Amino acid sequence: MFFQTHDGTRLAYEDHGQGEVVVLAASAMLSADMWEYQIPFLVRNGYRCVALDRRGHGRSDRPSGGYDLDTCADDLAALIEHLDLRDVTLAGHSMGGAETVRYLARHGADRVRRAALISATVPCLLRRDDNPQGLPPEAAEASLAALDDDRPGWLARQAQAFFATHLGNAVSPAMIEHTVRMCLATSPWAVRECQRSVLAADLRPDLATLALPLLVVHGAADMSAPVHLTGRRIAELVPHADYREYPTAGHGLYYSHRAELNAELLAFLKG
Incomplete structure (x- = not known):
């Protein structure tokens, strides 16, 4: 299914099940297909799942702008x-x-009951005067340069760390290959622009506005969104958040720890 945004971009989405609605927003480089192991589970438990393909991703249009x-x-x-x-x-x-x-910061919570942040690149990744533990800007630029130089190679090098397979997580070579293919299907322009948007973001002021129930799930071995800059910081800045940290999980915990994550989501929805 498709709809048009305010700037005329045609975006794809999936809509499955009936009941209370869960809207799923995918990772950069990945499409709605990443939720393959969450959507059927939630639908079987009585929820309606709506999953968006971000512009430049999946089946959506690939415009030159709008990746901020x-x-x-x-x-x-x-x-x-x-x-x-x-x-x-x-x-x-x-x-x-x-x-x-x-x-939530721009549109409010009038239509939203609760939110779940999973391996989220929130609130602030780069080093700043008031964020001294952040990633050095030169390291971020080096990673972007490597992405620009050889995107397939960059993805291949990141794949094992993405799922933290070195910690014993059972992820098949076929699943790793499938994930890389999904990333390669995304517009290269969108990939680069999304990476830059994420690195430039400072969502600390946005977090300060959140008053709704919030579940935060993060992996201690996340190399894409280091937990000391993201999950743990969210828990500090939003004291009422329900924070769950998985010791052996990397960024791709939606698959490697799908049973635990699905149980957390269901409990959060029922709560």
Whole structure:
């Protein structure tokens, strides 16, 4: 299914099941297909799942602009308004988590009951004067340069760390290959622009506005969104958040720790 955003971009989404609505926002580079192991589980448990392909991703249009967090959050709002969804649970992985937080800051929580941030790139990744533990800007630029130089090679090098297979997580070579293929299917322009948007973001002021129930799930071995800059910081800045940290999980815990994550999501929805 498709709808048009305010700037005329045609975005794809999936809509499965009936009941209370969960809107799923995917990671940068990944499409709605990443939720393959969450959507059937939630539908079987009586929930309706709506999953968006971000612009430049999956089946959506691939425009040259609109990959900043404000526009991506507005795209999420446009989907929710298009379907006239109410009492929504927003669940975002990685950049999808950043979009979730920015959506709530820009559009409020009138249509949203609760939110879940999964391996989210929130609140602030880069080193700043008031964020001395952040990633050095030169290291971030080096990673972006490596991505620009050889995107398939960059993805291949990141794949094992993405799932933290070195810690014994059972992830097949086929699943790793499938994930890399999904990333390679994304617009190269969108990949680079999304990476830059995530690195430039400072969502600390946005987090300060959150008053709704919040679940935060993060892996201690996450190399893409280091936990001391993201999950643990969210828990500090939003004291009422329900924070869950998985000792052996990397960034791809939506698959490697799918049973635990699904149980956390279901308990959060029922709570």
